[in-house]
Amino acid sequence: MARSIAAVVFALLLLGATASATATAAAAAPAPTTAxxxxxxxxxxxxxxxxxxxxxxxxxxxxxxxxxxxxxxxxxxxxxxxxxxxxxxxxxxxxxxxxxxxxxxxxxxxxxxxxxxxxxxxxxxxxxxxxxxxxxxxxxxxxxxxxxxxxxxxxxxxxxxxxxxxxxxxxxxxxxxxxVGFDPREPVSLGAANATAFVLPDAPGEAVVPIRAADDRVLLAGYTFASERVADELIAAHERGVSVRVLLEGGPVGGISTRQAELLDALVAAGVEVRVVSGTRARFRYHHAKYAVADDAAVVLTENWKPSGTGGGDSRGWGVTLRSPRVADALADLFRADAGWRDAVPWERYRAGRSFEPVEAATGSYPTRHAPADVRAEHVRLLTAPGNAESAVVATIDDAVARVDVLQPTVDDGSLLASLRRAAERGVRVRLLLSNAWYVAERNAALVADLNRWADAADVPFKARVAEPSGRYGKVHAKGVVADDTALVGSLNWNPTSARENREVVVALEGEAIAGYYRESFEADWRAGGGRWDDLPPAVAVAAVGAVAGAALFVRRRLTFDDSAENDGIDRPGPIG
Known part of the structure; x- marks a missing residue:
């Protein structure tokens, strides 16, 4: 029925649609000058x-x-x-x-x-x-x-x-x-590692496998946390003598849900240390990183620890488990630095006197079309923001000679998007797949139309699309890049706040096998879109996508299924999950 409605809207809009794009601007504090x-x-x-x-x-x-x-x-x-x-x-x-x-x-x-x-x-x-x-x-x-x-x-x-x-x-x-308290880090070169590459919602069990096997330490870092399954694994690890620590964002966009508060209460009651980054002394706009260390394994994700993310209930995401003491120790060092400053407040102190909002959990069910794969990462680099992630991603794209594929919720104009333009101008085949989520669909349609119009005028191999899940997932939430034989997996959204103010973690994974895994997943998501809006005039495409997004928003408000509370205001100064 939803497809029929969308088809009718699409047909009507082909007769004549107009759209207008808006732009936002941000001002930064002036830097001192020396003289x-x-x-x-x-x-x-x-x-x-x-x-x-x-x-x-x-x-x-x-x-x-x-x-x-x-x-x-x-x-x-x-x-x-x-x-x-x-x-x-x-x-x-x-x-x-x-x-x-x-x-x-x-x-x-x-x-x-x-x-x-x-x-x-x-x-x-x-x-x-x-x-x-x-x-x-x-x-x-x-x-x-x-x-x-x-x-x-x-x-x-x-x-x-x-x-x-x-x-x-x-x-x-x-x-x-x-x-105060923050010092940028350099990229950390960590050598080769055996890896399990996976995508979500296809493989919701992979993120907890290392936690379930841990017998020494578990360090879990995230933006939001609402997974009962992960909470149970953390408590079970603590009860068998594992040192378990959790670090989350204290003020996510949309606030902390009642579900998250209850789960964090349960963790603390069981003896797990839980801290949240918050307050006027906070070093980051948002603690937005998503990773875990379990003994000598490290899990790095694009997704939140919640049903819509690691639970497989909604979002298209990327993840990797790296079995390497060097990688695990590097992330553990980052965790200790981030959890050891005065802006990392104990949960029991933070939650005193606060109220929380009920949010329904995602309950979607999706097929496993892209199974996890054990692959070799020939070289791993740990990238972090603020500090080095933005420039490292740009450098990776600038070094590409054949093809670059990017999967993002949305992108802002800036150095990252400029690197894609440069790649296309030197003959690299570039594809940019953006989210279909209701809160960015119209904006992304306008961006796709502008980029494709530029590519046609410049006669360069650049193509952009808005994703169409086709029943394979709910929405695109991944933040991933495959540039030749290097894959980038992590929490970095392509906007200035994420790159320069948030704590973000990305791993650069070099190797034909591991890059091929994520490119294969990207290829399937790209084909599923089919370019339904690609050949329409820009104004018609924007209006068509906007109307379908409006219909989706109406349905979403009638039938709440998404637990991504941070997504309730795309124009607000915060991360997109």
């Missing part, structure tokens, strides 16, 4: 301090004097704990902001933290601490480093605008402003 300006009239020294010998700086040649970082706006009363971080050769130096001056006698090369509140420092940089400081302005100012005293030669200066609360400025950082 060597003309020295201003000096102010009288506010304090003079002698930097003690620093163990971290006891060897090595002198380096150029620099303002390395600063924290003007800590999350603290009266900005207690603000600092300026310096790298100094031996000698006499002064630091001023046009009002106050701190003079430093540096005995040997090293790093120095200048602060008026040593006891209030949090996440202190390495280096000796000078217990005097400037009153840094939250709205922006100019900080000047001089050789000698207040009348000395200017050797470095930093001018910054409004300082984001709880973020520090780092010279050479990308981005310059970083949350």
């Amino acid at each position: 060597t300006p003309t020295p201003p009239s000096p102010s009288p020294p506010a304090a003079v301090a002698t930097a003690p010998k620093s163990p971290a700086a006891s060897t090595g040649e002198p380096t150029a004097p620099r303002i390395v970082g600063l924290l003007p706006n800590p999350v603290a009363d009266d900005d207690a704990g603000e600092y300026v971080y310096l790298r100094l050769p031996a000698g006499n130096w002064s630091l001023d902001d046009g009002e106050d001056v701190v003079t430093i006698r540096q005995r040997q090369p090293g790093t120095v933290v200048v602060t008026a509140d040593p006891g209030a420092l949090v996440d202190t940089p390495d280096g000796c601490v000078v217990a005097r400081g400037l009153a840094l302005s939250n709205t922006g100012e100019r900080v000047v480093l001089r050789r000698g005293g207040a009348n000395g030669t200017v050797v470095d200066a930093v001018e910054y605008g409004r300082a984001p609360e709880g973020e520090r400025w780092a010279r050479g950082g990308d981005p310059r402003w970083r949350p």
Whole structure:
């Protein structure tokens, strides 16, 4: 019946449809600039301090004097704990902001933290601490480093605008402003690994296999959690003596469901440690990573730990289990870093006094058309965001010479989409398959029409489609890439928030066998779409997809089956699951 309705809508819209596309824009906090300006009239020294010998700086040649970082706006009363971080050769130096001056006698090369509140420092940089400081302005100012005293030669200066609360400025950082407690990681090269590649909803049991077999440790990281089956496996592991820890997002878009709250209560009651990333000191916009470590195995997913995701009740997703101590240890190290900061709050403390919303769980049932496969990953790299995932994905696509296939809920204009355009312009065959979900269908149809129109005009091998599940799954939720013989699997959505503000985890899996597995799944999903909207005029295609999405939304509201609470507002500043 649904197909008949869609066919009627489609036929009517072919007679004449119009559509308009909207665009959104985001503004980022301005980054400080560095300069060597003309020295201003000096102010009288506010304090003079002698930097003690620093163990971290006891060897090595002198380096150029620099303002390395600063924290003007800590999350603290009266900005207690603000600092300026310096790298100094031996000698006499002064630091001023046009009002106050701190003079430093540096005995040997090293790093120095200048602060008026040593006891209030949090996440202190390495280096000796000078217990005097400037009153840094939250709205922006100019900080000047001089050789000698207040009348000395200017050797470095930093001018910054409004300082984001709880973020520090780092010279050479990308981005310059970083949350306190967060340091970007480099990609981690982890060698070869035996792997089980799988897709969802076809193989809902695969994600819990390593948890069920664990006898030492289980570390589970996620965005949302609503799987009773996974909760039961975690409790069973704890009861047989396994160390079990869980880390989730404390403020997902749409809020925490009653189901999730009840399951987390049960985990804590059984003795499992559960923490959620939340609060004004949070290092990430969202903790959106989806992975687990079980002894020497690691599971990396595009899907949430919930019935619609790992339960196989709705979403098309990708997953991989990597049997490698190196991969497991690398993810365990990431987990410890993310769970060990003060923004990772114990669940029992977080949930006190909060209310939660009931959300029905997904109950879809789908055939197993693409079975799991044991394959070899010839080389594995661990990518994370913020920090390196975006640039690594772009580099992987830029290195492709034959073909690139991308499966995403939706994409924003930016460096990732630009890399696909560049690939097509140099002759690489590019295919982009976007989600059919009701909350992005119309937007994706407009994007597909624009991209295909560009590809036709430029005469490049680029094709985009909106997915059509054809009874094989409910909606596309995967975030995957296959570029030649490299597959990328993980939680990274193609938008600036995901790439630059969220905690995301992606594994780059190199090897013909493992890349071939995901390309085969992509190929089947691509063929199932059949390009029903491909040859329509853009306005007609957008309106047609929009009407079908509207009908789907009406049905969804009448018959609730999707438990993806985070998807209830695509225009809201959050991840798409």
